[in-house]
Structure formats: structure tokens, C-alpha cells
Amino acid sequence: MARLVFYHHPQAENFSLKFSSVSLGEIQSLREQSAEPTKLIGYPFETPIYVLYEGDTEIESAEEIDFDKEWLSSRISDLPRAGQVVAFRLVELLEAAVDVREADEFRLYKEFEPKKIHEALNHTSWRKSVPEVAGEVMSNLILRHSLPNANHRTGIAMLQFCIESVDPDFTMPRTHVDDDTWREWVDPYIIDSKRLITVRRNNLRFKKLKELDIDLVERKDGIQIRLAEFDLDMHWREALSKYASLHETHCTEFAQAVLKRAERDDLLNQPGPTKQEFITYLEEGLVERDFREMF
Structure with a gap:
């Protein structure tokens, strides 16, 4: 079975994946250093993986739009x-x-x-x-x-x-x-677009997940990113351009x-x-x- 982690926190879509580690101590230390609100998920794989999520804005209803x-x-x-x-x-x-x-x-x-x-x-x-x-x-x-x-x-x-x-x-x-x-015919274009822009901003985070034997990252709306399909091993500036x-x-x-x-x-x-x-x-x-x- 494919090993999957969430890109957006399942209960708080304004929190996104920032760090991952097999060390709970490392993640807790990073959490203490973060200037943003955080949430933590421990994924119960055979070797547990801990993922820290950060969020900086509250989700609002469009009823508030003016x-x-x-x-x-x-x-x-x-x-x-x-x-x-x-x-x-x-x-x-x-x-x-x-x-x-x-x-x-x-x-x-x-x-x-x-x-x-x-x-x-x-x-x-x-x-x-x-x-x-x-x-x-x-x-x-x-x-x-x-x-x-x-x-x-x-x-x-x-x-x-x-x-x-x-x-x-x-x-x-x-x-x-x-x-x-x-x-x-249009949704496949939109879904692939969202995959590309998510990988573009997160190549190094996803590279770390891949090194931890994660196969899939799922962002909101159920869109899954299969890490093996993307080149992640590059400087983040190169990823932005590519x-x-x-x-x-x-x-x-x-x-x-x-x-x-x-x-x-x-x-x-x-x-x-x-x-x-x-x-x-x-x-x-x-x-x-x-x-x-x-x-």
C-alpha cells in the first residue's frame, strides 16, 4: 500500500506541510522555533513519520468579501x-x-x-x-x-x-x-496545474518525504501527487524556474x-x-x- 501524507492539514486547510522527520524531538524543536501557528501530525507507519504544518492566515467565508x-x-x-x-x-x-x-x-x-x-x-x-x-x-x-x-x-x-x-x-x-x-475535459488540466504549482513551491520538502519512503502527497480537494513522477533534486530557485x-x-x-x-x-x-x-x-x-x- 502506498504511503501517503497530507500537504494541507486535514482539519485546517490554511495549514500546509513545512517539515517532516522520523525524529519527534527534531519536529518539536522546529515547532518551538516557528514564528507561525503550527499543527503536528504523527503518521503511524512501521517507522513513524512526524509532519509539522504551519499556517499564517485564517480561512474566511466569502460572505465577508467587500x-x-x-x-x-x-x-x-x-x-x-x-x-x-x-x-x-x-x-x-x-x-x-x-x-x-x-x-x-x-x-x-x-x-x-x-x-x-x-x-x-x-x-x-x-x-x-x-x-x-x-x-x-x-x-x-x-x-x-x-x-x-x-x-x-x-x-x-x-x-x-x-x-x-x-x-x-x-x-x-x-x-x-x-x-x-x-x-x-477541463478538470484534468486544472488538477495537473495544481500538482505543478505545489511541487514548484515544495521540491525540497517533497524530496525529504521521498527520502522517508513516502509515495503520495495529498493536497486539498483530494488531489494526489505521486513523488516518483517529479524531479525534486535541485535547488529551490531552479525548481521555481523549471x-x-x-x-x-x-x-x-x-x-x-x-x-x-x-x-x-x-x-x-x-x-x-x-x-x-x-x-x-x-x-x-x-x-x-x-x-x-x-x-
């Missing part, structure tokens, strides 16, 4: 215009996602970090092919994780807008989360799949938008859009 215009303006005023426009649309998308689902069931896991949106735009290679630009936009927004939740769903929406900025008549394949067909590149390729492949499913092969090799064309579309082409229809 992104009014004054609050948002104060948070994004220091951003360049492009970053402000994307941040504004991302917040609208988040609010739409909350509206579609029960607000008390929609969880907020972190603070809103709008500066990361500006970073995402700066790391996008504009005027490549449509799927490359759209894939990079999606990947960069997901990797920087600027929203409190729904970064994958809003990232997919931004991919859609990126394609629409080239062809406003583009029809996105159905994206409703309660649609079985959507889940069948897995960011793999994630970008993964999102570009998703963009290609979207175009093929929409029967728009004509856009596969067409040049994507410039940064300004994308921002102009977000600012002027979506004024009457009801984003709830996308979720």
Missing part, C-alpha cells in the same frame, strides 16, 4: 494602468464566482495581492501565437496567485478574454462548473485544446494580442458583460 470601488481603488492606485485594468476585471470575476456559488461555501484563503498582477503582465511574451499568449497570461496569473480564491477559474476567464481580444466573435466552449462535459516553465507549457496546451474544441484551428498560429490590445479589450470590450454567465 471589494467596493473605494477599497479596490486604494489597493490598485500604485499600479500602472494595465495592472489596474486587469486587477479590476479579476475582482469582478471573483465576485461573479461567489455570486454563482453559495457565498458561505466559498472560502477565502489569503489576502488580495494586486502587485502580483502587474508582475504577471510583465512576464508575458506578447505577440506570440494566440495560444502562446493566452496560455502565458493564464499561467502567470495562476503562478502569482493574487486572488484569495478562484485563481484557476479566473485565469481561464482571462485566457478567454485574451483570445476574444484577437477575435471578439470567438465562442468559448461551455465553462460552467456544474457541467459534466466541462469537468471531463516548474514555472512546465506550467506555462501546460497552460499553452490548454489554450490549444480550447481552440480545437471550439473548432477555431485558424487561431492556432495567428499572432496574439499586444499588451495594449489586450488591455483595451478588457477596458472597453467587456462593459456590458455579465461575468456570472461564465461560471
